Amino acid sequence: MDLLDVIEWRDISGNEMVHRWPEYGEGNIRLGSQLTVRESQTAVFFRDGKALDVLGPGRHTLTTENIPLLQRLINIPFGGKTPFQSEVYFVNMKTFTDLRWGTRQPIAFRDSELSMVRLRALGAMTVRVNDPQLFVNTVVGTEHQYSQESLLNWMRDFIAARFNDTLGAVMQTILDLPKVYNQLGIAVKSRVGDDMAKYGIELIDFVIEAVTPPDEVQAMIDQRASMEAVGDMRRFTQFQTAQAIREMPQAGGDGGGMMATGAGLGAGVGIGAAIGQAVGDALRSGGPQQAPPPQAPPPPAAQAPPAAPVAPVAPAAASAAAAAKCGKCDGDLVPNTKFCPNCGAAVGPAGCAKCGKELPAGAKFCPECGEKTG
Numbered sequence: 001m002d003l004l005d006v007i008e009w010r011d012i013s014g015n016e017m018v019h020r021w022p023e024y025g026e027g028n029i030r031l032g033s034q035l036t037v038r039e040s041q042t043a044v045f046f047r048d049g050k051a052l053d054v055l056g057p058g059r060h061t062l063t064t065e066n067i068p069l070l071q072r073l074i075n076i077p078f079g080g081k082t083p084f085q086s087e088v089y090f091v092n093m094k095t096f097t098d099l100r101w102g103t104r105q106p107i108a109f110r111d112s113e114l115s116m117v118r119l120r121a122l123g124a125m126t127v128r129v130n131d132p133q134l135f136v137n138t139v140v141g142t143e144h145q146y147s148q149e150s151l152l153n154w155m156r157d158f159i160a161a162r163f164n165d166t167l168g169a170v171m172q173t174i175l176d177l178p179k180v181y182n183q184l185g186i187a188v189k190s191r192v193g194d195d196m197a198k199y200g201i202e203l204i205d206f207v208i209e210a211v212t213p214p215d216e217v218q219a220m221i222d223q224r225a226s227m228e229a230v231g232d233m234r235r236f237t238q239f240q241t242a243q244a245i246r247e248m249p250q251a252g253g254d255g256g257g258m259m260a261t262g263a264g265l266g267a268g269v270g271i272g273a274a275i276g277q278a279v280g281d282a283l284r285s286g287g288p289q290q291a292p293p294p295q296a297p298p299p300p301a302a303q304a305p306p307a308a309p310v311a312p313v314a315p316a317a318a319s320a321a322a323a324a325k326c327g328k329c330d331g332d333l334v335p336n337t338k339f340c341p342n343c344g345a346a347v348g349p350a351g352c353a354k355c356g357k358e359l360p361a362g363a364k365f366c367p368e369c370g371e372k373t374g
Contacts, residue, residue, distance in 0.1 A: 005033035007062075009041070009090040017129065018136060018146040019090045029086040035060040037090075042132040044089040051133050062086070089140065091132035095204065096148050099125050101156055107164050112172040114213075119174065121163055123185075123208040127151070131200030138199050155196065162191040177211055184208055336373075 007029070009019050022028075036059050037043045043055040045062065106118035129135050139154075140146045166187045171180045189206035196203050326333055331342035335353055352359060357368035365372055 005030055006036070007033055007088055008036040008038075010038075011092055013147075015147045015149065016145055017092050017096070017148055017151060018140045018143075019092075020142075020144040021088045021090065023144045026085060029062055029088070031063060033062045035062055035088060040092065040094045042091045042093050042129075044091060044133050044136050045086070046089065047086045049085065051137065054133050089132075089136050091129055091136065093129060093132070095126060095128045096151075097126050099127060099148060099152050101125060101152065101159050103160050103163070104156065105160075107160070107167065109167055109174070111174055113175060114173065117174060117213050119167075119211055119213055121208060121211045123206070123210075125155075125189075125203060125207065126205035127155075127196070128202050128204060129200055130202040133200075135200035151201070155192070158192050158195045159188065162195070163188050166191065174211070174213060181208055181211075184211075 007021050009021060011019070035043060035045075035055065037055055037057050039057045041057065043060075044051050045053045045055060100122070101124070102122035103120050106120050109117050109119050111117045139151075166184060170184045170187060171177060185206055185208045188208070189203060192206065193203035325331065326340040326342065329340060329343040331340055334341055352366040352368060352371055352373065354371040355366060355369040357366055359366060359373055
């Protein structure tokens with residue numbers, strides 16, 4: 001049996017913040033035992049349940065009431081246990097880096113533009129013990145060891161509470177979040193640091209890496225960014241309409257782009273109205289128009305039935321045709337069009353623009369004179 005003890009501790013895992021010697025059982029440190037404290041450590045010496053001293057780096061000779069040669073005799077009245085209890089708590093004074101934190105539950109945030117939003121946050125922090133005796137007495141207690149995981153689990157509750165309070169004071173909407181990250185991190189660090197100082201912990205660094213809304217809110221933000229990237233919605237719609245017209249089979253395309261563009265023109269814009277708008281703009285700007293196909297030659301005079309005399313178009317009728325109005329928006333109609341250039345409403349041809357003959361439904365050419373109706 002050794003008469004004296006050599007007391008020391010090496011942190012093998014790198015995660016322990018406090019370690020008790022002895023780990024378990026009664027604190028039986030004998031008079032004259034040697035205590036070795038390393039540069040990155042501090043030892044808190046307890047005797048008879050009281051913290052008597054805080055020992056820095058070096059070798060220390062401990063003075064207790066446990067005299068090795070008389071220990072057994074003294075312990076007899078106490079059932080073989082020493083009445084002079086002593087123990088040492090080693091405190092790791094190194095800086096604990098890259099402690100990851102995150103909110104366990106989403107934080108409800110009243111957003112000025114997106115209404116109520118539930119946010120999650122995560123980041124990293126750096127801490128160290130700056131008051132060993134206070135930390136052991138208020139946090140560790142009589143545990144035989146205390147790890148950085150235990151500290152981190154405890155601090156997360158403080159971080160979530162302070163983060164929730166500070167978030168509403170720093171920003172109004174999460175759309176402004178990128179420019180307030182630094183300000184938000186400083187504010188949360190200050191408040192959490194004050195909380196930890198009461199327990200002998202110094203919060204050195206506090207970093208917010210991300211504050212994220214739910215997936216559906218992120219999708220809304222992406223859609224909004226896409227709309228802002230488009231810019232002038234009217235010009236963008238006209239461009240898509242022109243692309244669709246060029247890809248129509250009549251223009252030599254395969255028609256596939258028309259269907260794809262038609263699907264993309266959702267968002268409340270009718271395809272017919274968009275095409276009518278584009279056609280009207282082209283006519284007003286004097287753009288090129290497709291010439292009508294050649295008319296079939298009239299039958300020989302000998303076989304043709306006598307043609308009925310065609311009444312000349314009265315000036316009033318011609319002016320009425322020129323001043324035709326759309327039945328939906330009351331806008332001026334452009335001759336020989338199927339859609340109103342102002343609202344895009346379909347315009348059914350009442351009669352031939354050349355001879356005035358009433359046209360059957362779906363007719364592409366006048367049965368009287370051969371004039372193209374569309």
